[in-house]
Amino acid sequence: MDIRTYDGSMNEWRGGAALLLLREEDCAALSALPGAEAVRTLVERGDFKGKKGSSLRVPLFEGGVKNLYLIGLGKAEGCGAALVRDTLAWGLRMAGRQRNESVLVPLTHLEPAFQEGGLSSSAIVGEAAGLCGYVFDKYKEKKEGEYEPFALKEVFVPGLVPEEARRGQTFARAQTAARALANEPGCVITPEALAECAGALAKELGLSCEVWDEKRLKQERMGALLAVGSGSANPPRLIHLTYTPKGKPKKKAVLVGKGITFDSGGLDIKPSNFMTTMKGDKSGACAVMGVLRGAAELDLSVEVHGLLAAAENMPSGSSYRPDDIVRARNGKTIEIDNTDAEGRLVLADALCLASELEPDAIIDMATLTGACAVALGKWRAGLFARSDALADALLAASRRRSEPLWRMPAEDEHIEETLKSPFADMVNSGPRYGGAIFAALFLSRFVKKDIPWAHLDIAGVDFMDKEWGVYSKGATGFGVRTCLDYLAGLSA
Ligand code: BES
């Protein structure tokens, strides 16, 4: 999609469609509105009041605008960048599905919405335009409703700063790549297939990519990852992607992603209603790949490593069992209490490896616990970090990108106590209460103490049941823009 600047008035616009995002106050102060008699008439008649979530398509038969879309933002108070981004995505999507190829989007009247957010309207329009058109439709023959072909090719924005819009589009592309991969089912994306995708990404962008197979994983003492993968006909893989900037890197960061290509629960098998959507249990790994794409496309001057711990968690005669004791890469032994607490196991080995790289920061992304989704809902991910500096930097990045995070406790002596095992160094699953904190404490045991580390529990936010704002049905790619924004900060 092309995003261009436009310096005429709305009355002179000849491109076809115009999308006008209006707050209730904009409707009251008609003289401040950008152009068009039609808007004035509709507002004066009370057909459109700017209520949040309201929209009106006005087909016009005279002048250059053929379809005028009026979209309500609600009251000015509470209308920030997040709402504008989501509403823009919704409006552009609607215009695109209704066969408009080109749309004018005046935004200058909304300037206050962008002021506190930290991103310009150009960046937001780049993100919204880049995110709105994607749907997971490649296996559908009949394209109707939300799968209606998307016609939009050009967006014109008065006062646009083109580099900022392009940067926004790069952020969106990184996220959409993650969505597209995470949406693929387990029969398509096995750990091996994920490794092939990583190889293709590396080739496209000049990254390096190393893949460890079962044999190598054994040599490398990755006993926890191997245990989780042992029940599946599709063997596990550890995938190491590296982006190296051209000049001297300012910092080194490692991103670790949970890449469970399907989580059946293993021998502690999930009930069927909990098993659907578990193709999404590789979302963390897909997000990491998205961030690497973004880092390379933005030419960041940070060395970025992506470690993807890929396995399929299946029940079979060769599965790992409850009561098994496995040894992670750092030599620590883990007693398996529950084979469905597999994410922390594959991450344990990957976090050991991440620590050995001695980076300035480690961030892991994982659909780790149902408990986190229960605590925070489907719109906010859990952030666990002992380093306030890293936590604050991620919170600031997440605010700019409107991917809400909530900081959770990363220390708790009582929960720590429940990690004790009678027969091994620790157990892999604890009591039901505080399940997300238990998992974070478990992970922390595999991170070298002096390295700032953050864990993002994206269970719940990784998958949407229905289209909403920038998201389509299915995988969201949550966390990609936040991590990329954080890395861009290190690079500045
Ligand atoms: N992949 C799941 C967590 C999950 C749940 C992600 C819902 C997305 C949506 C994870 O592997 C899991 O099964 N966790 C268990 C842990 C328990 C056995 C200690 C859980 O949350 O129930």
Ligand code: MN
């Ligand atoms: Mn599980």
Ligand code: ZN
């Ligand atoms: Zn899982």
